[in-house]
Amino acid sequence: MITNTELEYKGNLFPAEIISFKLNGDTISFVTKNGVRLKITVLRDSIFRFRYAPEGIFENDFSYAIDENPSSGFNKLEIVEDTEFITIITKKLKCKVARIDLRIGMYDLNDRVIVEDELGFHWEESFEFGGNLVKMSKASIESENFFGLGDTPTNFNLKGKEISLWNTDQYAYGKDLNELYKAVPFYVALHNNLAYGVFFDNTFKTHFDFCKDRRNITSFWADGGEMNYYFIYGPQISDVVTSYTDLTGKPELPPMWALGYHQSKWSYFPESKVKEITSKFRELKFPCDAIYLDIDYMEGFRCFTWNKEFFPDPKRMVQELEADGFKTIAIIDPGIKIDPEYSVFKEALEKDFFCKRADGPYMRGKVWPGECYFPDYTNPEVREWWADLYQELIAEIGVKGVWNDMNEPAVMEVPGKTFPMDVRHDYDGNPCSHRKAHNVYGMQMAKATYEGVKKFIYPKRPFVITRANYAGGQRYTSTWTGDNVATWEHLYLANMQIQRLCMSGMSFSGTDIGGFAEQPSGELFTRWIQLGVFHPFCRTHSSGDHGDQEPWCFGEEVLEITKKFVELRYQLIPYLYTAFHQYVEDGVPIIKPLVYVDQEDVQTHYRSDEFIFGNQILVCPIQEPNALGRRMYISRGKWFNYWDDEVVEGGKEIWVDAPLHKMPLYIKEGAIIPKYPVQQYVDEIEIKELLLEVYYKHGLENSELYEDAHDGFDYKKGRYSLRSFKLSGKLQEISIQQHKDGKYSASYETMKLRFHGLPFEIKKLIVDNEEVSLEFLKIDLKENSLIINKDFNSLQLMG
Ligand code: GLC
Numbered sequence: 001m002i003t004n005t006e007l008e009y010k011g012n013l014f015p016a017e018i019i020s021f022k023l024n025g026d027t028i029s030f031v032t033k034n035g036v037r038l039k040i041t042v043l044r045d046s047i048f049r050f051r052y053a054p055e056g057i058f059e060n061d062f063s064y065a066i067d068e069n070p071s072s073g074f075n076k077l078e079i080v081e082d083t084e085f086i087t088i089i090t091k092k093l094k095c096k097v098a099r100i101d102l103r104i105g106m107y108d109l110n111d112r113v114i115v116e117d118e119l120g121f122h123w124e125e126s127f128e129f130g131g132n133l134v135k136m137s138k139a140s141i142e143s144e145n146f147f148g149l150g151d152t153p154t155n156f157n158l159k160g161k162e163i164s165l166w167n168t169d170q171y172a173y174g175k176d177l178n179e180l181y182k183a184v185p186f187y188v189a190l191h192n193n194l195a196y197g198v199f200f201d202n203t204f205k206t207h208f209d210f211c212k213d214r215r216n217i218t219s220f221w222a223d224g225g226e227m228n229y230y231f232i233y234g235p236q237i238s239d240v241v242t243s244y245t246d247l248t249g250k251p252e253l254p255p256m257w258a259l260g261y262h263q264s265k266w267s268y269f270p271e272s273k274v275k276e277i278t279s280k281f282r283e284l285k286f287p288c289d290a291i292y293l294d295i296d297y298m299e300g301f302r303c304f305t306w307n308k309e310f311f312p313d314p315k316r317m318v319q320e321l322e323a324d325g326f327k328t329i330a331i332i333d334p335g336i337k338i339d340p341e342y343s344v345f346k347e348a349l350e351k352d353f354f355c356k357r358a359d360g361p362y363m364r365g366k367v368w369p370g371e372c373y374f375p376d377y378t379n380p381e382v383r384e385w386w387a388d389l390y391q392e393l394i395a396e397i398g399v400k401g402v403w404n405d406m407n408e409p410a411v412m413e414v415p416g417k418t419f420p421m422d423v424r425h426d427y428d429g430n431p432c433s434h435r436k437a438h439n440v441y442g443m444q445m446a447k448a449t450y451e452g453v454k455k456f457i458y459p460k461r462p463f464v465i466t467r468a469n470y471a472g473g474q475r476y477t478s479t480w481t482g483d484n485v486a487t488w489e490h491l492y493l494a495n496m497q498i499q500r501l502c503m504s505g506m507s508f509s510g511t512d513i514g515g516f517a518e519q520p521s522g523e524l525f526t527r528w529i530q531l532g533v534f535h536p537f538c539r540t541h542s543s544g545d546h547g548d549q550e551p552w553c554f555g556e557e558v559l560e561i562t563k564k565f566v567e568l569r570y571q572l573i574p575y576l577y578t579a580f581h582q583y584v585e586d587g588v589p590i591i592k593p594l595v596y597v598d599q600e601d602v603q604t605h606y607r608s609d610e611f612i613f614g615n616q617i618l619v620c621p622i623q624e625p626n627a628l629g630r631r632m633y634i635s636r637g638k639w640f641n642y643w644d645d646e647v648v649e650g651g652k653e654i655w656v657d658a659p660l661h662k663m664p665l666y667i668k669e670g671a672i673i674p675k676y677p678v679q680q681y682v683d684e685i686e687i688k689e690l691l692l693e694v695y696y697k698h699g700l701e702n703s704e705l706y707e708d709a710h711d712g713f714d715y716k717k718g719r720y721s722l723r724s725f726k727l728s729g730k731l732q733e734i735s736i737q738q739h740k741d742g743k744y745s746a747s748y749e750t751m752k753l754r755f756h757g758l759p760f761e762i763k764k765l766i767v768d769n770e771e772v773s774l775e776f777l778k779i780d781l782k783e784n785s786l787i788i789n790k791d792f793n794s795l796q797l798m799g
Pocket of ligand 1: 265294406482483
């Protein structure tokens, strides 16, 4: 029985009418009659932050998600009052705050509704834990659709779904499962060609309901913490996603080799097995850049140790692999084996770095090594210590990258698969329970790892991959979608999850190609490689319990086809690297769902199979067995079929042939696609000539090519090369203008331009405004190609 009269109000509580408000710099603070406070901060003309304090007291303003230096600044901030509303006006938005109940409405400057609060902010006291469950509900416009939320394994369009975010080790997860490895509480909404985003920066378990419970209401809430969210206006989805990525941060460029093909398995051991695998790649001339060591390389699964029976001389092995073009990546988990003889354990214990339960004892849990304690990565001193542990692995042994796993954190054989909620964390000087720190635990581990790898690999670039993450974690690490299954449904999920992660700021992502659990058929493996080579991160990994998963294990045909696709990835590395550059500089997703590139076309709103790789390649994987082709939607505009140069007009669904050795691939007309020769690993050979595949267009199209030293940080000092190409095509003419930025000069002197779909025979050539003979540019009229100095300013071909 509840006797405390205060508690009789169990249920939702709401703000009362506004009694005062005040503008201070970029922030407007409101106070209501029942003591609720709201702070609205204008970060940019199109980005507003909302923070609510039901009892009038704000928490310390600290966020792991927000980048240290997001671009901010607005052009206008005006406040207009009338009897009903206090309206904040910027160059892009109007935000109306209702005097009577603090409800918010967001409008564009033409007073079109972007989104209005339904109940708006409300809260419920959490009797069990203290604090409040903080809630928000907004009216949804009839045609509204929703996208985003990290790695959620459900339909790409989130309308009609209820999803919660709580990092969880979900072995062999299935479609529609809630609570996977990552928490990215950011979604994009689209209606009437207006897009906006909501980033709910709350690390407790968060929940989202996209018109499921009530068909016209979208709501989001959290099990604690603050109602603290960012409203990001578009009107283009691309504006929303790039602004969100700017707010939560962009990574540095990865080393170029990390864009190659990676091979992994749980586990390759002993050393002879590792060598057998890597030699086979070279023998078969199947390109590969990285080989992974899963937990069995360690001594009894103790992190930062080596099993000397399996790996007697790791340094020598790693060096030999490197000489053969293989970068070694080693796994490191958070669980530290309880073993008084083990130096990492002893040190952490001495320094008091392990997580503790509320009443004092250490947080003890079972993972691969047996009973473990767990470092509190939310403590900056622990992160520093953890970073230094990588010295031997990276600086001495020569391992090139680190793979962080089980960092949800995962605990075996306990309900909830993780820490009990009372475990205490430092949270960078804001002590809290596991309820608040859970979703950032993996992110902070990856951050510490990134700092360590970076320190010891310098002047080269670090490579880190993590399973668990939180919004903003893209600043430190790449990621993969965890323990998937070798089924056709998982191939479809893989496609959707990577598009979703790319929309959620985490472009450097991929899946376990072929499936982690169970065994793919040769056909499934082939189709998965075909998709995987178009994902920013491309790695085959499997549990090993169900048979082998190297490309040669499925017979000749599969080997031949998968090799051809991996070779295509290697040829497209300069194109992919340019997409990485656009991601790192401007937050542009490396792959883009169709709705991202053409939101005006409503056909794209429920499309999830087709996507754009970079800016100009339309990809559609085959996701069913026995397919000889499929129907797919071609985005608006004209596209060249990659395989035969046939031009199709988009804006419709068509049948595309795709027997096992092909997949539907289209190149945007007017595109200039750079290609390197096939290499067995990145930088195997010095590039002597760059190939540019030029696709004719009657009209204009821009393309880019970014290059630098492929590794190191000189690119930050201006030693990069950014070429932009402007193609302009007429009936009897095609011209290309080139503009180059940056101080880097590539190894090659010439470019070979190969023209596709030219509607005329080349008769006349003009280079930098001077006519040259056809022979001068070594023209090959059969394949319509010519060779030109890389630094030409303009080129004109005429019929
Ligand atoms: C987890 C990881 C998987 C790894 C395994 C053993 O299941 O998700 O990738 O192989 O642990 O370390």
